[in-house]
Amino acid sequence: MDITFENVDYTYQKNTPFEHKALEDLSFHIKSGSFVAIVGHTGSGKSTLISHLNGLSIPTDGKVKVGDYLLTNDRKPSDMKELRSKVGVVFQYPEHQLFEETIEKDIAFGPENFGVPESEIKDRILKAMSAVGLSESLLDRSPFDLSGGQMRRVAIAGVLAIKPDTLVLDEPTAGLDPRGQKEIMDMFYRLHHEQNLTTVLVTHSMEDALKYANHVIILNKGKKYLEGTPEEVFVQKDALKQVQLDVPEVVQFITSFNKKFKTTTPFSNQSINQLAKQIKQVLIGDELE
Amino acid sequence: MNNSLIIGQYVPGDSIVHRLDPRTKITIIFFFVFIVFFANNLPSYSILVVFALASMFTSKVPIRFVLKGLTPVWFLIIFTFLLHLFVTKEGTLVFDFWIFKFYSGGIFQGIAISIRFFLLILVTSLLTLTTTPIEITDAIEDMLNPLKKVKFPVHELALMMSISLRFIPTLMQETDKISRAQASRGVDFRTGPIKDRVKAVIPLLVPLFVSAFKRAEELAMAMEARGYQGGEGRSKLRELKIEKMDIFVYLIFIVVIILLFLTRTYG
Ligand SMILES: Nc1ncnc2c1ncn2[C@@H]1O[C@H](COP(=O)(O)OP(=O)(O)OP(=O)(O)O)[C@@H](O)[C@H]1O
Numbered sequence: 001m002d003i004t005f006e007n008v009d010y011t012y013q014k015n016t017p018f019e020h021k022a023l024e025d026l027s028f029h030i031k032s033g034s035f036v037a038i039v040g041h042t043g044s045g046k047s048t049l050i051s052h053l054n055g056l057s058i059p060t061d062g063k064v065k066v067g068d069y070l071l072t073n074d075r076k077p078s079d080m081k082e083l084r085s086k087v088g089v090v091f092q093y094p095e096h097q098l099f100e101e102t103i104e105k106d107i108a109f110g111p112e113n114f115g116v117p118e119s120e121i122k123d124r125i126l127k128a129m130s131a132v133g134l135s136e137s138l139l140d141r142s143p144f145d146l147s148g149g150q151m152r153r154v155a156i157a158g159v160l161a162i163k164p165d166t167l168v169l170d171e172p173t174a175g176l177d178p179r180g181q182k183e184i185m186d187m188f189y190r191l192h193h194e195q196n197l198t199t200v201l202v203t204h205s206m207e208d209a210l211k212y213a214n215h216v217i218i219l220n221k222g223k224k225y226l227e228g229t230p231e232e233v234f235v236q237k238d239a240l241k242q243v244q245l246d247v248p249e250v251v252q253f254i255t256s257f258n259k260k261f262k263t264t265t266p267f268s269n270q271s272i273n274q275l276a277k278q279i280k281q282v283l284i285g286d287e288l289e
Numbered sequence: 290m291n292n293s294l295i296i297g298q299y300v301p302g303d304s305i306v307h308r309l310d311p312r313t314k315i316t317i318i319f320f321f322v323f324i325v326f327f328a329n330n331l332p333s334y335s336i337l338v339v340f341a342l343a344s345m346f347t348s349k350v351p352i353r354f355v356l357k358g359l360t361p362v363w364f365l366i367i368f369t370f371l372l373h374l375f376v377t378k379e380g381t382l383v384f385d386f387w388i389f390k391f392y393s394g395g396i397f398q399g400i401a402i403s404i405r406f407f408l409l410i411l412v413t414s415l416l417t418l419t420t421t422p423i424e425i426t427d428a429i430e431d432m433l434n435p436l437k438k439v440k441f442p443v444h445e446l447a448l449m450m451s452i453s454l455r456f457i458p459t460l461m462q463e464t465d466k467i468s469r470a471q472a473s474r475g476v477d478f479r480t481g482p483i484k485d486r487v488k489a490v491i492p493l494l495v496p497l498f499v500s501a502f503k504r505a506e507e508l509a510m511a512m513e514a515r516g517y518q519g520g521e522g523r524s525k526l527r528e529l530k531i532e533k534m535d536i537f538v539y540l541i542f543i544v545v546i547i548l549l550f551l552t553r554t555y556g
């Protein structure tokens with residue numbers, strides 16, 4: 001679904017001594033089907049931003065459009081539930097939302113709420129579990145007997161089983177082991193393409209943003225700081241440094257390489273293989289290829 | 290999320306009232322509540338009103354927060370005022386129209402009672418507006434200390450109070466987080482038949498209890514690991530100390546009391 005923010009402000013605890021402006025004059029557009037990374041220092045408003053995507057927060061000022069749903073301060077859609085069935089959100093530490101006796105029931109919870117027929121739910125559960133790499137033998141186990149990483153997978157499966165058009169991920173891999181992080185991210189990436197999803201990923205990892213996203217939005221103190229393709233954004237080393245963000249390692253490498261060999265190899269989000277070829281070209285010329 | 294979710298209504302500040310020792314504030318408010326009932330004429334009420342308003346302005350707490358404390362009792366104030374207006378038949382008849390017969394005594398009584406209410410709410414909310422719950426707990430622990438002699442578990446009680454106070458905001462944040470997560474999975478907490486709404490509480494309560502127990506366990510472990518073994522011989526991070534300013538405030542308050550007893554009418 002297309003997502004548009006128009007001059008969005010969001011203030012927590014308005015009219016109290018603790019009033020806090022978390023988003024300020026935020027505007028951007030996300031095309032349907034894109035994979036967007038939202039990056040920013042801690043406290044920059046990333047989680048606040050994504051809570052607007054399924055109507056959990058309503059902008060204090062400005063407009064949010066998600067598909068056909070318009071959210072403004074004076075009117076929210078009457079069919080909020082429908083919006084939520086189309087926008088699936090995996091929150092930071094989603095394992096905290098588990099509550100059912102068995103894993104099967106917990107994954108079924110979302111689809112049941114959204115009125116998916118019983119016959120289809122079973123199938124969705126199995127598909128979601130295999131997507132997140134959980135074995136079927138766990139179906140009848142209590143989610144509270146699992147390891148933290150497994151609990152995370154159950155929670156993610158619970159969102160996938162809703163079959164949303166738009167998937168919103170708030171640091172979905174924080175606190176997992178490196179292998180688990182890669183597995184989960186690769187899974188989201190695969191689903192994104194297979195099911196033609198619109199994916200919004202909040203992350204601290206520049207590497208992930210670079211690897212998976214085709215559009216990057218950098219937030220700083222509730223305002224949009226930079227926006228563009230990964231190639232456009234991640235070469236702005238100084239600008240990123242200003243807001244306590246690093247450029248991805250590949251970019252750091254290319255910069256150092258260029259400096260050392262006085263070359264101008266560009267960063268164009270090339271694969272490691274392509275980069276290796278470019279380096280070879282610089283070092284020993286074309287003819288030996 | 291930050292610590293801005295504070296229970297009670299503490300408004301951070303650095304005024305004289307904020308910096309007073311919490312025991313001073315509690316003591317003065319305790320006696321103030323008491324002497325309010327001794328005022329019985331214009332001068333004696335004026336003294337109390339001036340004292341209360343002066344404290345409020347010194348505290349620099351925006352008036353709207355003070356007024357907020359009054360909202361739940363507006364009705365009560367108006368009700369008692371009207372009651373006196375209609376029922377009390379003392380003094381001279383000052384207003385007579387159809388069934389409305391108002392006497393000067395009734396009007397005075399009505400106003401006096403309203404002012405009393407107003408004063409009580411004002412000073413007590415001033416305490417919670419300018420003192421953190423933790424400070425209040427510390428002060429209570431200190432003031433209850435003599436009860437230790439009769440084996441009353443003062444320290445444990447205070448510890449329980451401060452731990453609960455510390456975790457109420459955390460639990461509120463947690464509730465907020467979990468209800469958002471479940472709302473995203475299609476739970477509707479706000480509309481629908483009562484039966485469904487009651488059922489919707491389970492997905493909220495279970496995770497909440499799980500995390501509360503986990504937190505309690507972790508806290509107990511952390512306290513033990515750091516050598517906590519009860520109040521005996523434990524020193525304090527926040528020492529309560531009576532400063533010159535506290536003495537000064539006590540003196541002012543004593544003057545207020547004396548003036549009050551000089552101006553009120555006897556007999
Ligand atoms: N319920 C709340 N009440 C008041 N302020 C809040 C609340 N939730 C968040 N904030 C504030 O809003 C700002 C943005 O918070 P947000 O959670 O969106 O940050 P974030 O970018 O997701 O950070 P992180 O990377 O740590 O998850 C922070 O300064 C935070 O303190």
Ligand SMILES: [Mg+2]
Binds near residue numbers: 046048092170
């Ligand atoms: Mg966040």
